[in-house]
Amino acid sequence: MSEGSQIIVADDGRVALRDSLKEENIPNFEILKNRDSRIGSDEVFGDGVFDFRYGPVTSGFIESGSFHIYTYGERMLAVNIDLSTKHRGIEKSCVGLPVTDAVRKVENICGNFAFSHSVAYSRAVESALAIKPTETTKKLRVIGLELERLYNHLFVATRLAGSAAQKVLNAHLLYLFEEALRVNQLLTGSRNLKDFNSIGKAKPLSTESFGPSIESIGIARYQLSRIQERLADLYGRSLESENFMDRLHETATLNAERAVAIGVTGPSLRACGVEFDLRKSDPDYPDFKVVKMEQGDALARYEVRCLEVMESARIVGRMLDSLYKLGAANVHPVDIELEIPSSSGTSVGVCESPTGVIATYVEIKKGTIVDLYISTPSLFGFAAMREAMVGQIFTDFPFALDSFGVSFADAAR
C-alpha cells in the first residue's frame, strides 16, 4: 500500500481500499502520511507561549512517547504528538516472513491489543489464502476479543479513577482488573492473551497446568459474573461522586462530525453518539447490543467502556456456557494440525479491538508476506485526543489521555 492510502471499513465489516488519493480528498491525509513519526504540526506563538514537551520518558506515562503542548501556562493551546520514539517498523520486519511466523510479531505491536492484532492479521491471511476457520475457532476468537476488551476497559476505568484521586474506586477497579487478567490466564494460559490465536485456528481453552478444562471454564464463568456484578455496583457509585463527575464531565469533548472525519472508531466514537461497531453485523455475535453515549466527553467514554465491560462479560459467559454444554471432549476440537497453503493472495482483515477498528492489509506470494499494512485505532484516537485537548487545562490532561484508551505502541507500531 502506498503512503497516504486509506482502508475504508464499513459498519457491516465490508472493506474498501482507496489508493493514491490526493491530499484534499482525504480529511485525515496528514495523519496517514506521517503515521510513523508524528500527529499534528500546529504551532502557536505569543508572549510566554512555549512548547511544553511531556515525554518521552516521564512519570505518569507507561510508554515512551512525547506530547508537545503549546501553552502559556495551564491552558493547552495546541498539541502535537511524537510517535517516533516508539516506532519499531514491525510491518516492514514482517515482509519476507512466512505468514505463520508473522503472527507473533503482529501480536507484539501492542501488548494490550495483542489478541485483536493477531485476529485481524489472521483474518487477512485466511481471507487471502482461502482458509476457513472452524465455528469453534470463531467462538474462541470472540471469547479472546471480549476478554481483551474487558480487561482493557477495566484498565482505562482504573486509570481514570486514579487520576481523579478516587482511591477507593481505583483500588476496587484494580482488583477487578487483576481478576480479569487471572481469568485470561485461566482460560488461555496468558494474562494478556498472547499465543492464543494463530492462522486458521485458536488454541484450546485452558492449559494442562490448570487442570481439567471444564472446571477451568466453570471457575472463569463464575469469576466473570462476579466482575460484572461488582463493576455494575462500582459504576453506579462512581456516577454519584460529584468530584469524579467534575473531572470527567465536559472534559476533552469530541463531536461526532470531527470524530468521523479524523477516523476515530471504537468506544471513543460510540461515546459521540455514532453507533459504529463491527460486532453489530458479525454473525459470531448473536443478539449484540451496541453501547453508545451522546456527549463525546471523557465521562461518555468512561460510561461506554464500563457498560461494554458488562456486555463483554455477558457475551463471554454465554460463549463459555455453550462450550461447557458441549462437554470436555468438545472443548478441544481445534487442536489439529492445519495445512497452510503456499499460495498467493491479497486481502484485508478487520477486527473490533478494545479501542477501535484494526484493519490489516496483507499481500502474500507463495506463502510469504510481501506487503503488510496495519491501520491501528490508536493513531486516530491520538489525533482526536489532540484536538479534544485544545483549550483544556493541564489538569484535564490525564482524563483526556486515559479516556481515549490509546497506546503509543499501537499507534507507532
Next chain:
Amino acid sequence: MLFVYLAFATLLLGMVLSVNRPLSFGLASSSSLLMFIGGISCLFHPASSPQYYLMPGLSIGIGVDHTTAIFLVATSIAFFAISFYSKDFGRLFSRKMAAFHNLTLFGMLLVMTAQDSINFLIGWELMTIALYFQILERKGSYESAFSFLAFGELSAISLLLAFASLFVTNGSFTLTGNVAANPFFLVMATLGFIVKMDAVPFHTWITGAYSKAPSNTAAMLSAPLTFMGFYGLVRILSFTGYPKWWGIIVLVFGAISAFWGGMQAAAERSLKKLPAYSTVENNGIILAALGLSAIAATYGTPETQTLSQFALLASMIVAFAHLISKSLLFESVGHAKESLQEEEIDNVRGIWRNVGSVPALGLLTSGLSFSAFPPTIGFVGEWMVLEAMFQSYKLTSNVDRLLAAFAGIMVALAIGLAGFAMVKLIGYTALGPDHGRETRKMKSASIKLSQIFLILLIVLSGVFAPLIVRFLGYNQFLTGVLGVPTPLLIASSNPIFGVISPTMFFIVVGVILIPLVVIFLTRRTHRKVEAWNGGMSLTEDEYFTVPAYSFVLEYVLRKVYRTKELRNGYNAEVVNKDIAEYIYEYADKGVRTISRFVGRNLMSGKISWYVLYIVIVFILAFILA
C-alpha cells in the same frame, strides 16, 4: 550643620560640572557622604540655620533635628550607592542626567532639612521636576514621564493646600515648635505623601515610569522618593499626634496597597515592572504598620503604647530595608538590562553566567530580602510588622481588632505573594540557565562596587538589626533570654510576646551549618547531571516561560486580575489589567467629554462669544470692585 551646608554646595557644584558625568556623579556621592556625617553629628546635636524673615509670618530656614538626622543617615546611604553606581552607569546617558541627578538629591535634602513649608515645597517640586527630566532620558518616555509628573503635581497641590491650611491655623509657615494642625491639613498632607509612596490607587504611573526610566532613576523613584513620602508622614505626625480615624484610614489603605502590590508583582513579566509593584507592596506594609501604631497610640495604656512604638519601629525598619534593597534591586536589574538590552525577565536568563556574578548576587540578595529570608534586613522588618499585627488582641475595641486582623491577613498575603514574585525574578534571572546571549561591553567598576556595598549592607544590617533598633532609640525592645546575650534579641513586646535574633541565627548558620555544608560539598559523594526532562535535553523553545509561571495564579484570581486569554489564529497571549487603571480611564473619558462640550459650545472660536465673555467679566469686576 557644616556638613549639610557642604552637601548642598557639593550638589550645586555637581550640577555645574555635569559636563563631566563621572565627576558630577562623584560629587553627588561625596555629597551623600557629607549628608551621612552631618546626619550622624546631628543625631546627638540637633542644629539649624538662622531663620530668614522674608515678611511677617514668613521665615525660612533649614535644620536637622533627631528625627531628620535618622532619615538623613538612612537616605544618604541610598544616595551614595545610587550616585556611585551612576558614575559608570551614567556614561550611557546624556550630561543632563548628571545635573538632574544632583538636583534630585538637592531637592530631597531640602525636603528633609526644611523647617518651613516654603522650603519643603520647593524641595518637593525640585525633586519631582528633576526626576521628570531624568525619566525623559529615554526615547518614547514622554507619556510615562508626564504621567509621573501629573501624580507628582497632585501630591504637590495636596501639600500646598495642607500647608495653606496650616498657615491659616498658625499664621506661620514654620514646621518646627508647637504647630497646631487641623484635620484638613492632616488629610491633605497624608494624601500628598501617600501619592508619593505609590499607594493604591495612586500607583498607576509606576509601570510606565519605572520601566522607561534609566535604572538609576528608577532606583531613585522607588527607594529615596517613596522614602520621602514616609518621612513626610512621620514628620507631620510629630505635630498632629495620632488621631484614631487617621490610623484606621492609613491601616486599611496600607493593607490593601500591600496586597494589591504583591498580587500585581506576582503576575508581572517585565524586569522593571515587577520591582515597581514590589514598591507598592512594601510601602503598603509601611503604611499599615504606621496605621496600627496610630490606632494603638490612642488607647493610652502602657501595653498599647508599647505596641504603638513597636509598630512604628517596624515601619521604620521596613522602610529602611526597602530603601536599600530596592536600590540594589534596580541597580542589578539595570546592570543586566543594559548589558543584555532586554526588558523582559524571560529574555535575561542566566545573568550569573552571561552578565556576571555581582548583578546575579545583587538580584539574589535583594530578592531574598523582599522575600523575608533570614537574616536579611527585609526579614527582620517583615517579621516585626507581622508581630505587631498579631498583637492586635491588645486593642479593646472589636472594630479595631477586626481591622487589624484584616490588615494582618492582607499583609501576610502580600508578603507571600511578594515572595512568589521574587522567586520568579531570582529564579529566571540570577539562577536561570544561560541561553548564550551576547552581552554589551560597558565600564562597570562603580556599578559592581555599589552593588557589592549594598549586598553587604543588606546582610549585615539584618545580622546586626539590634544595633539599628538601638540607633533608632528603641532600647526597650532589646533583651536577652535563653542564652542569647542582651541586646541581641529583639522582643516585640514587654512582657515578651515574640522574639527574634538575626545575629544568633547568623552565628548558628555561619558557625555550624556552613562548615557542615562545606564538608558535605568537598566530600564529592555526588555528581552533577542535567535535570531530567523526559530523557532529552530541552531545546530553546521548550523552557518554561515567565508568564507560564504565574498563569495559574492569574487564572484563579482572573476576576481580580481582569485576565483575558487572547487567541488570534496561531497567536495567543494572556493580558491582565490593573483595575485602578479603569479609574483614570473613566476620568480621562470624562475630561475629554467635558473638553469637547466646552470646545464646541463655550469656546468655539467665535469672536462674538469672546467679546461677550470680556463684557461679562468686566461687568462682574466692576460690580465686585
